[in-house]
Amino acid sequence: MKKSTWTLLIVLALAVVGIMSYRCVMYGGARNVSEEKPEFTISSKTIAAEFIADTPGANLKYLEKTVAVSGTVVQTEGQVIILEHDIVCVMKEPNTTIEPNQKVTIKGRLVGYDDLMGEIKLDQCTAL
Amino acid sequence: MKKILIVALLLMGTQAMFSQKLMTRNGVIKFDASMPDLVEIAATNNGASCILDKATGDFVALGLVKSFKFKSPLMEEHFNENYMESSKFPKATFKGKILNFNAAQLSSKANYDLEGELTIHGVTKKIKTKIALVEKAGRVSASSNFTVKCKDYNIEIPSLVKEKFAENIKIWVDFDLGEK
Numbered sequence: 535m536k537k538s539t540w541t542l543l544i545v546l547a548l549a550v551v552g553i554m555s556y557r558c559v560m561y562g563g564a565r566n567v568s569e570e571k572p573e574f575t576i577s578s579k580t581i582a583a584e585f586i587a588d589t590p591g592a593n594l595k596y597l598e599k600t601v602a603v604s605g606t607v608v609q610t611e612g613q614v615i616i617l618e619h620d621i622v623c624v625m626k627e628p629n630t631t632i633e634p635n636q637k638v639t640i641k642g643r644l645v646g647y648d649d650l651m652g653e654i655k656l657d658q659c660t661a662l
Numbered sequence: 663m664k665k666i667l668i669v670a671l672l673l674m675g676t677q678a679m680f681s682q683k684l685m686t687r688n689g690v691i692k693f694d695a696s697m698p699d700l701v702e703i704a705a706t707n708n709g710a711s712c713i714l715d716k717a718t719g720d721f722v723a724l725g726l727v728k729s730f731k732f733k734s735p736l737m738e739e740h741f742n743e744n745y746m747e748s749s750k751f752p753k754a755t756f757k758g759k760i761l762n763f764n765a766a767q768l769s770s771k772a773n774y775d776l777e778g779e780l781t782i783h784g785v786t787k788k789i790k791t792k793i794a795l796v797e798k799a800g801r802v803s804a805s806s807n808f809t810v811k812c813k814d815y816n817i818e819i820p821s822l823v824k825e826k827f828a829e830n831i832k833i834w835v836d837f838d839l840g841e842k
Contacts, residue, residue, distance in 0.1 A: 564735040646726035646752040
């Protein structure tokens with residue numbers, strides 16, 4: 535092969551590697567909460583009481599952590615499951631099996647405390 | 663006896679009228695800080711909460727910072743850790759009032775002035791914007807957009823990446839409010 539063809543091939547290969555590593559850095563590395571072990575396993579009543587009593591303290595303890603919360607389901611709405619004591623869980627996949635009054639344990643990432651609605655929010659949730 | 667009952671019912675009726683709060687927990691907040699033709703810096707929060715008091719026009723909203731989703735997980739990480747410091751300041755809130763609000767006129771879409779205090783990154787600033795309201799089948803749709811500046815809320819952008827950020831960050835909000 536001619537020298538110019540080789541140069542062209544090398545440039546192309548470098549470009550492909552460059553684009554792939556850029557995509558890897560920008561779009562890779564997402565956290566997979568459903569595969570993480572929960573750092574806290576707690577009842578909906580206890581965690582709600584902790585947030586109400588001391589929001590900044592509970593934020594420090596729980597924010598961004600993977601938690602497993604157990605409690606009775608009071609409402610389901612599309613991808614959202616609400617446990618008693620106002621724990622709002624956004625499921626990873628649309629929920630088809632969990633129904634109100636069922637006792638469940640939901641694992642997810644603790645997003646924060648919504649003091650407007652008095653709700654603790656979790657996302658990327660899966661049922662255990 | 664009948665009279666008492668009627669009076670009681672009437673009282674209950676007025677009670678209900680005065681505590682007409684409409685709310686949502688699935689509100690949408692979007693922002694875009696991209697510069698034209700450069701990397702897209704935009705995110706959406708689909709779980710914002712909002713309460714509108716139909717009696718007074720009081721309007722409050724809250725978005726958890728960690729609920730904002732970016733296309734790029736890396737960008738999301740930088741947003742939370744370096745810019746918004748979401749572990750220190752987990753929420754963004756608005757507390758204000760819709761001026762000249764009249765619940766009886768909601769059936770046709772209209773723009774109102776909205777005034778209040780916006781708290782982001784632990785900094786509270788007064789803002790003024792327009793909000794469009796319309797009522798359909800007992801639910802009120804409220805939407806607004808406005809711009810904020812990072813420096814107003816003490817959000818520091820390192821000079822190395824400064825040119826990638828728009829100075830005025832566009833924010834859109836959309837709330838579909840109903841009775842609980």
